[in-house]
Amino acid sequence: MSELPHTAFSLRRVGALTSNTLRELTRLRVFYVLLLFALLLIGSSFFLARMTFQQEFQVLKDISLGAINILTSVLAIVATARLLPQEIEDRTIYTILAKPVHRGEYMLGKLAGVLLLLAITTLLMSALFLAVLYVREHTVLAETARQMRAAPPDHLEEALRNVRASAFNLNLLPGIAIIFLKAALLAALTLFVSTFATSNIFAVVVMVFVYFIGHLEGTAREYWQQEHGTGWIASTFLGLVALLFPDLQLFNLVDDVVAGTPILPALFAKTAALGGFYVTLYFLLAWAVFYRREL
């Protein structure tokens, strides 16, 4: 076998690292979060039985989207935080980087593996949630039709329309997409933190702080601007803070979705672009730090 030609970037190398990362993460029994999610849905149905159908659908959406949001965020942080420290501890990182693999390819493979895991988890949880919503919607439709057998057809039609309107709507899909994007952002940021972290616990602790700061940052910024105005120094400072600690509240479109407020395409595009920007930024930072890191 002759020496293999070396290329600066190889999709095959990245693909191998991605699939290996995904396999490694699935071995951690991360899919237990799905079980947790299913139990949450089943448990909530006991409370939902006592509500009107509008309340029931609203609470179901609230609980489900909230749970998907929390569980994907936790998964993004916990799964990513262990990747680098574990491979260094196991010394398998040496066997990979001693081969003609660029550190950027290695990092990309790791991030892509986590994102794939998050995508699969989000899809499965969403499918479970939408299936429950679909079943409940049809049960309520059937019940309504039975109860309003004697009502005039236009009344029945309106009642059924109300049921459909409060159950599934297309707004749920961009809402779920933004939840995934937020988890992707957290994964990229965790990967960056893990490039200089000495252990996965350290990376998790840092990310927990970042998570809370990210959710409170918007409120703090508004307060600051009201109190101190918006001079260029303050704006630059707040911009820097926003780079280090992403304003996670901007990715919180779930409340609007649950309330039935449509997510405007412009808002969705802006939020998605912001998410993409953060993921790219943190990946590049992670790459830059890891490129110089001595193993």
Added chain:
Amino acid sequence: MTDAITVTSVSKSFPIPFQRRPMVAVRDVSFRVEAGQVYGLLGPNGSGKSTTLKMILGLVRPTRGTTEIFGRDSEFVASRTSVGFLPESPYFPKYLTGEEMLRFYGKVCGLGGSELRTRIDTLLELVRLTNARTRRLGGYSKGMLQRIGLAQALINDPKVVILDEPTAGVDPAGSREIRDLILDLKARGMTVLLSSHLLEQVQEVCDRVGILAQGELVREGPLRELIAIENRTQLVLENASVELIGEIETRALAAGAQVVEKRNSETTLEKLFLEATQSATRR
């Protein structure tokens, strides 16, 4: 002869937090490994062996000096197209089978399809793990893990293999298997650079050695030259009578030579151990 590895005036210091003076791990080390040689880098723990190997592999940057593999600076990823590496006691994922592990490393090296399948078959045969190819690594013995580790180092058919303490924690039988594999690689024309503190083993396989102590290369050269005692000669006889030995002694003394030592040849403890354990296994 072409130089497979060139290490030129390499030093490495690691900064220590809150201290002005850094920790010097390697100090002005230079050596060359010719293609086809087995080179042993010896030294006690903490002497800088692993750091030197990592610098050759581009995992750690030298503070001063350069390292090259077949003329390519180790800083560049392309220098690693012709290298395989087995670190000291790696912890490969237990859930993978031997075959799956090799497939992953093959893909990382850009291999695929029938070429990769053939390569995996060849390597499993070479490291004598064909029968364990579908067994999970969690069920492998330490010796088997080192052998599959060696197979992953060879997956891209490298010209140079770097082994960091390849027999650490392996029992004598496993250790011997790895030693035989190294000799096998040498016979195939491969260059091997290994670090070890098991001197007897190094003596059996290495053509040339370098001895590191506190980060400095204190001895370096062909093994035979380093260990030879110039004014002494060893004569090993089999089935020699007492009279013959006496005659040789007399003639030697008459010629002005001194008989320094006279004793029966001994087997090594390793050979004794292997014979005893192998015969017990056969029973």
